[in-house]
Amino acid sequence: MNAIIYSHQTCKKVGNALLRLGLCCLFKNEAVSFRTTTVKALSALPRDRQLLKLSEICLHNARNLHLALETARRLGIGAFRIMSPLFPRMTHPEAGYSLENIPDGEIISGTLNTCKLFAAKQQIRLSFHPDQFVVLSSPHPAVVANSIQELEYQARLAEAVGADVINIHAGGVYGDKQAALKRFAEVYDALPESVRCRLSLENDDISYTPGDLLPLCEQRAIPMVYDVHHHRCNPDNMSIEEATERAGATWKAAGVEQQCHISSPKAGWENGSPRPHADYINPGDIPYCWIGRQMTVDVEAKAKELAVVRLMNDLKLLSQVS
């Protein structure tokens, strides 16, 4: 087997095989931090004090995003998932705001642009992963409307920092999976282009398997994020190899590098629920067919960058043995 490469930092000259490992949102042992606030805390302040507080937090977070990217580069990490509340409460009905109406808005915009240039230069791939409140398949119009608003916010951020992926789950089932997927498709078709051109769909560990999502993804050219841990928790009749290939084809159709997720079960595969994530990735959980494949793999592990670095080294050893 050819040597495999783990990030653009180390990969430049070595063949064309490239498995790029990504970090999710936070660091464990590095001085990078993100602040937040709550609506409850904000509501005790007059509006001008609210905007000042929000401005300070956003500026802090934008600067720490830059720091996160510099740190990722130093560690050889090739992708970074940006936490959803980078600008906390931005779309909230009462506390919401925009960069134009907070005091340091222009500095913050400039900092985001610095992040965009740095990520492009260092080839660090950026993505967003809105949390469980974004549900496009919901039968409740208000839930869908809020979800779209949140996606538009994340699309603006993605545009500002040059992120090419906003990844979501298909949502609830409501007793009829096909009906829910049909609602999803209808909402998807009406999304603004800024959202649609970045949106990806991930199999989850409760409801939607790769087999459920792939027909929709193939039909609409929606890239499918293949989470192999979720697939193992919530299997269908598809093999890991087949799911990897078919998901890969959806990325190819969209013209973007494939993205997958990996994690290991905290309690192992035998004891209790395998769903909670372990501190590190057990190299045995990496599908063999992923080795040497050109794609991004987000490492979902509690030890954060320590787990990414350890997995990089484990993969290096693996490739030397084979």
Next chain:
DNA sequence: GCATGTCAAGTTGTG
């Protein structure tokens, strides 16, 4: 200071 409970949002499954 330090410990503890809380935090916008949805859905599912468990007790």
Next chain:
DNA sequence: CACAACTTGACATGC
């Protein structure tokens, strides 16, 4: 029917 799990701190509050 109420509540925890998703992921995860960081913040606000109270001693």
